[in-house]
């Protein structure tokens with residue numbers, strides 16, 4: 001289903017946090033219409049890479065290049081990257097006390113559409129997307145992630161995804177903290193979003209999300225590098241065997257600390 | 258004569274009118290003012306502000322021109338009165354109470370709103386036992402100053418068992434020039450009465466280039482047993498004002514009082530809000546907010562004095578500073594030896610938007626018995642960069658993200674501001690943030 005239009009291209013990306021290199025040269029091309037998954041042990045650099053791609057001030061890309069739809073994004077601020085079509089669903093979404101979900105969403109959508117854009121459809125759109133994700137209407141007037149349960153936060157991340165319709169969505173452990181029903185609802189939300197012209201990069205530890213959201217490619221990350229790539233079957237093998245065999249296959253070159 | 262040697266040689270003409278007991282009091286306070294030394298810089302509550310900034314200029318006079326925006330505010334408030342969004346409107350012009358309008362219902366209910374000097378004459382049994390009871394010369398030199406020289410005095414009385422659901426709105430305008438005003442307010446709410454009073458301070462010169470304007474205010478409030486009183490003080494004077502205000506409330510058993518001090522304006526603003534919980538079951542909440550930019554300087558004090566047992570108090574005082582603005586907040590909780598079973602909470606949070614700002618927070622606890630629960634907390638710091646990043650990740654630019662977070666920080670306080678005013682205060686803050 002891929003149309004081979006490169007959406008997100010990573011070339012030898014290195015990421016540093018607190019003066020320490022945590023991503024040590026990764027390359028990846030995600031074409032429009034594709035879903036990629038990154039799996040890997042705790043601390044292997046998955047979130048660091050995701051944060052760096054989004055422009056997190058603590059995670060610096062020290063080498064390499066990243067382009068989105070043919071344009072390098074390295075010089076862009078996080079908000080410019082978002083408006084250029086990049087999206088990151090956070091592993092740990094932040095609370096913004098005093099700012100309602102509705103106000104936040106309206107401000108975000110307005111930022112994407114431009115200052116003078118018509119926002120008259122906002123209410124309807126917002127209500128419909130909330131309903132599709134089985135989010136209670138009362139969340140509209142609650143403060144962003146303030147006192148939300150883990151699962152509620154993840155749903156709100158996907159609500160933002162469906163409202164903003166990015167070109168490229170990075171979803172960092174969106175499945176963690178979700179109960180069985182919520183996993184299904186959220187997966188459906190991701191699938192509803194996905195189409196021929198956008199791309200998805202999933203970061204996950206578990207096959208159960210991949211049962212719903214089928215990846216075209218799976219990459220294994222260890223110690224800040226992609227050590228193996230394959231199709232959806234690779235995830236199943238990891239589920240059965242863990243990561244040891246991958247590092248052994250690499251001649252012990254990449255060890256898990 | 259240097260400003261620091263300022264004395265009141267004579268009470269100005271007009272201030273010796275009214276009942277004898279009042280002019281006697283004024284004379285007494287004039288003498289105490291002259292006798293009392295100026296507070297020493299560095300003395301308690303004067304560590305962050307130069308007392309000399311509040312010494313009147315002997316050549317300054319009462320204002321002669323009302324501030325340009327007063328007419329608009331006035332007509333807006335009269336409109337709200339007509340639409341039954343307000344119960345009464347009081348407007349001070351140039352340091353004199355010019356207009357008092359109230360709904361017919363209020364009159365029928367026995368509510369009294371009068372210029373204070375008139376009320377002292379016509380309602381002596383209501384005024385005399387209360388005026389100067391909480392704020393007098395013992396309080397301090399500047400309190401004596403207002404006590405002697407107050408001009409635009411207002412008296413508000415809510416009889417027992419009377420509920421006034423709409424706010425009573427006062428505007429005290431200080432005019433345009435570098436002049437001086439001495440507003441005073443006395444509120445007496447009877448047993449089981451209910452009322453909301455909005456006390457708005459406006460005017461003054463736009464900057465201090467041709468000398469600061471000066472405002473010395475005093476507010477005394479008595480809340481009878483089981484009454485419910487909300488007092489909102491909105492200080493949004495112009496940038497050339499040195500503003501001093503002392504507010505004391507005494508609330509009886511079972512009374513619930515909410516104080517909302519909002520300080521947005523003036524060059525230098527020193528405000529002291531205190532509530533004495535005087536009867537069992539009394540409850541006081543203070544939701545404060547100071548918002549400063551440019552070179553504005555705030556010095557705020559709060560006092561919760563638990564003089565009776567089983568009383569509860571809560572303070573949430575928020576400060577937002579931009580540019581080179583500074584703030585000092587001193588919050589005192591005093592629990593008397595005999596006041597057992599009290600609960601007191603105090604929180605002061607300061608959001609610093611620029612490196613040039615400075616905020617001090619000084620909690621003071623005088624707890625004289627063990628059978629109480631008292632906690633306090635304070636934070637001083639910039640906006641959480643991670644919150645900004647989160648919003649930026651959704652396409653929101655840095656400035657908008659910052660404004661959204663500040664609005665969120667103030668949301669809880671603004672929610673307590675009565676409807677029509679809330680919109681106005683929010684937009685005042687929004688405009689200030691957008692101009693930064």
Ligand SMILES: Nc1ncnc2c1ncn2[C@@H]1O[C@H](COP(=O)(O)OP(=O)(O)OP(=O)(O)O)[C@@H](O)[C@H]1O
Nearest residue numbers: 017018022040041042043044045046047048049058
């Ligand atoms: N802000 C930070 N400061 C210091 N070290 C960090 C920071 N963020 C990440 N690291 C370190 O970088 C490495 C990679 O962490 P990262 O969060 O990217 O791992 P991950 O693959 O997402 O792990 P998990 O599966 O547990 O979410 C870890 O050693 C981690 O301790």
Ligand SMILES: [Mg+2]
Nearest residue numbers: 046047048091
């Ligand atoms: Mg992670």
